[in-house]
Amino acid sequence: KDLFELPAAANEWSAKSKNLTGLYAGFNGRMLLIAANNGFYVYDLLQQKLITSNKFSGFVRYLFQDNKGVFWICTNKQIHQFVLNNGQLSELPGRKIFEESNIRHPISCMAQDWQGRYLIGAADGRLHVYDEANGSITENKSTSLGLKLHAIKDIYPDSATHKIYLATDGGGLLLIDESQLLEQVYQSNEDDPTSLSNNAVYNV
Secondary structure, X not given: OOOOXXXXXXXXXXXXXXXXXXXXXXXXXXXXXXXXXXXXXXXEOOOOEEEEEEEOOOOEEEEEEOOOOOEEEEEOOOEEXXXXXXXXXXXXXXXXXXXXXXXXXXXXXXXXXXOOOEEEEEOOOOEEEEEOOOOEEEEEHHHHHXXXXXXXXXEEEEOOOOEEEEEEEOOOEEEEOOOOOEEEEEXXXXXOOOOEOOOXXXXX
16 A cells, blocks of 8 residues: 555555565556465556455465466465466466475475476475476475575576576575586675675575
């Protein structure tokens, strides 16, 4: 409400949810997608009103759109996949993935690498790789050791160098090489003025 200062819709939004967890603005500046603690909403900026909403039983923790235009809605229980057509969200059938997978902790962020694989960061500091082509989910063991239970807050796959940067809450900034191995950990060092100012890194 304080962010957008929208008239009637602001009150409508405020009444529906108190905790906003993600935003996606696009569609020629018309649509605003809002992820919150109790669901997922589509707001029409021209009409200044909410046009659709989807309630989930789990807390919506992250909103991600892949290179196919599919929206991944990550809750503390599973991942839903949606497509947006004419302002209406439609959930892809049979795509409630990871519900019974080895990802046991809430998902904190996602990204897609240069090969189209999905990189999934968890709240326990584990990095998982989902290959949609064969349906496999693997865990990167090297990052699990390096993170020591610090949540992954953001993922940046560098398509030019084929390396992956992980921002963590307390573990600093991690660099993963092309072989999916932990190459370097950047952390705060009071004796080094060129180091990170803090080990809590939220964006990269």
